[in-house]
Amino acid sequence: YRVYLTQALQLKARRAGCQPATRYKHKDPIFGLDIFLKMGNAMAKNQSLVEHRRRYDTYGHTYEAISLGSRVIFSIHPENLKVVWSKNNTDWGIQPLRLHNMAPFCGTGFITVDGPEWKQSHALLKPAFHKSNISDFTSLEENLRIVFDQIPKDGSKFDLQPWIFKLYLDMNGLFLFGESIGMLSGAPPVHTEGFLDAFQAGFNGCGLRIALGPLNFLMPKGSWLRACKKTHKFADVYVDRALEYREKHHLTQDGQAPPKQYTLLYNMAQQTGNKSVLRDQIVQAMMASTETTGSLISNIVHVLANNPPVFAALRAEVLAVGEEALDFNRLGRMEYLQNVITETLRLYPVFPQNIRVALKDTILPTGGGLGGTAPVFAPAGTLFDTSFAALHRDKNIWGPDADEFRASRWNGGFKPTRFEYMPFGAGLRQCLAQEKATMEASYIITRMLQEFKDIKSEDDRPYQAQVALTAKNANGCLVSLTPAT
Numbered sequence: 164y165r166v167y168l169t170q171a172l173q174l175k176a177r178r179a180g181c182q183p184a185t186r187y188k189h190k191d192p193i194f195g196l197d198i199f200l201k202m203g204n205a206m207a208k209n210q211s212l213v214e215h216r217r218r219y220d221t222y223g224h225t226y227e228a229i230s231l232g233s234r235v236i237f238s239i240h241p242e243n244l245k246v247v248w249s250k251n252n253t254d255w256g257i258q259p260l261r262l263h264n265m266a267p268f269c270g271t272g273f274i275t276v277d278g279p280e281w282k283q284s285h286a287l288l289k290p291a292f293h294k295s296n297i298s299d300f301t302s303l304e305e306n307l308r309i310v311f312d313q314i315p316k317d318g319s320k321f322d323l324q325p326w327i328f329k330l331y332l333d334m335n336g337l338f339l340f341g342e343s344i345g346m347l348s349g350a351p352p353v354h355t356e357g358f359l360d361a362f363q364a365g366f367n368g369c370g371l372r373i374a375l376g377p378l379n380f381l382m383p384k385g386s387w388l389r390a391c392k393k394t395h396k397f398a399d400v401y402v403d404r405a406l407e408y409r410e411k412h413h414l415t416q417d418g419q420a421p422p423k424q425y426t427l428l429y430n431m432a433q434q435t436g437n438k439s440v441l442r443d444q445i446v447q448a449m450m451a452s453t454e455t456t457g458s459l460i461s462n463i464v465h466v467l468a469n470n471p472p473v474f475a476a477l478r479a480e481v482l483a484v485g486e487e488a489l490d491f492n493r494l495g496r497m498e499y500l501q502n503v504i505t506e507t508l509r510l511y512p513v514f515p516q517n518i519r520v521a522l523k524d525t526i527l528p529t530g531g532g533l534g535g536t537a538p539v540f541a542p543a544g545t546l547f548d549t550s551f552a553a554l555h556r557d558k559n560i561w562g563p564d565a566d567e568f569r570a571s572r573w574n575g576g577f578k579p580t581r582f583e584y585m586p587f588g589a590g591l592r593q594c595l596a597q598e599k600a601t602m603e604a605s606y607i608i609t610r611m612l613q614e615f616k617d618i619k620s621e622d623d624r625p626y627q628a629q630v631a632l633t634a635k636n637a638n639g640c641l642v643s644l645t646p647a648t
């Protein structure tokens with residue numbers, strides 16, 4: 164039957180004019196253990212993005228391989244990305260790859276499902292990201308001041324990254340559940356004890372299970388399941404509060420609880436009283452927000468500390484703001500600042516890679532044959548693995564200085580297509596927090612440059628991406644800062 168199936172698929176591919184993409188030179192062409200181990204080794208050395216790029220340089224924009232028995236098409240060709248990430252294309256998804264591997268940790272939600280269930284989850288989350296809910300910087304300012312207080316004022320060396328991550332654990336707590344988890348104050352609520360370690364272990368376990376694919380039975384499950392349980396216990400504290408609130412206010416006015424609208428969980432609890440739905444969504448939202456905006460800010464500071472002319476130009480723009488209020492409108496009009504953020508996300512994408520799976524037999528428009536331009540057949544179950552980090556440094560798109568930080572490349576109407584620059588994804592699953600993340604980054608960087616007249620790098624190592632779901636600088640953000648007054 165397998166032989167028949169293979170032949171039937173080959174016939175289907177030939178009829179559509181498809182040709183195979185360049186094949187990775189395997190040592191183990193049957194199970195593809197070699198490519199799996201090589202990537203594992205590169206990840207352990209924080210070299211996975213370098214390894215991906217090296218392979219694209221060797222094999223071209225699209226090539227294919229076998230990894231742990233699955234066929235994988237690796238591609239950074241914008242034409243292919245356009246098809247796979249298209250809003251109307253239901254041939255590609257994520258559910259068969261993620262749901263069974265992640266459900267014990269985070270259940271059913273926008274990260275784990277496709278189709279109508281994804282749509283429901285997306286609809287529950289979306290209202291909380293409305294501009295009116297994300298444009299008040301009062302709590303951000305209060306918490307940012309605590310970070311500023313930690314920075315040595317005598318110009319001595321300081322790792323800013325852990326403090327930015329603490330700031331974001333607290334800010335995410337406020338946005339997701341309406342309560343800071345006390346990382347900056349050093350006084351976390353009692354129920355958070357052990358939560359961060361459990362969350363990290365639960366999250367990492369999901370990643371490992373996905374990476375191991377058919378070998379995921381090799382991962383010991385006991386401690387992972389305990390970490391999942393502890394994470395649920397933490398989330399349930401807030402879910403129960405949101406449900407109590409919903410219950411208490413249920414019969415007011417038109418039957419809706421008055422909105423505690425700035426908070427994602429309370430916002431969702433206006434729409435559903437289902438405890439497990441709320442818990443799944445909030446755990447998945449924690450996954451999407453952990454270390455994302457924090458990494459972006461740490462990366463911008465890394466760029467500024469290593470590029471004195473960029474720092475000087477940006478500080479001049481910040482000083483020109485004077486006493487004006489830093490709202491969305493004013494921050495959005497700071498053109499150089501916006502270009503610095505855009506260029507930082509190009510060179511150091513916080514989500515550097517992504518994988519989709521073919522939900523049915525389908526065709527990629529390009530990458531096949533000797534010239535690499537023929538369509539490529541992808542039978543159901545084929546994985547599509549892309550690297551935004553490699554895409555964002557492709558010299559065909561960005562020119563010979565693709566590896567250089569040049570904020571001015573975004574001046575004068577230069578605009579890559581939606582599938583050449585994808586720091587926030589594209590299509591249906593595009594990040595709901597894009598505006599929130601970029602505006603908060605704008606606020607923090609502006610405030611920092613108001614408070615400090617110089618930032619110098621105290622680290623001569625290059626940026627080294629430590630990749631889990633997201634990427635952060637493995638070396639932290641070692642800098643020295645000079646106060647403005």
Ligand code: HEM
Pocket residue numbers: 273274285288338448451452455456459513514517585586587588589591592593594595596597600
């Ligand atoms: C610099 C910061 C961030 C970056 C670069 C980023 C990037 C991304 C990317 C690339 C995706 C698409 C994933 C995919 O296609 O599989 C995504 C989705 C998403 N992100 Fe973000 N993200 C950031 C911050 C955040 C934050 C802080 C939150 C929540 C508070 C968040 C919530 C979401 C949600 C809910 C989705 C899924 C949308 C859906 O499927 O409906 N993101 N993000």
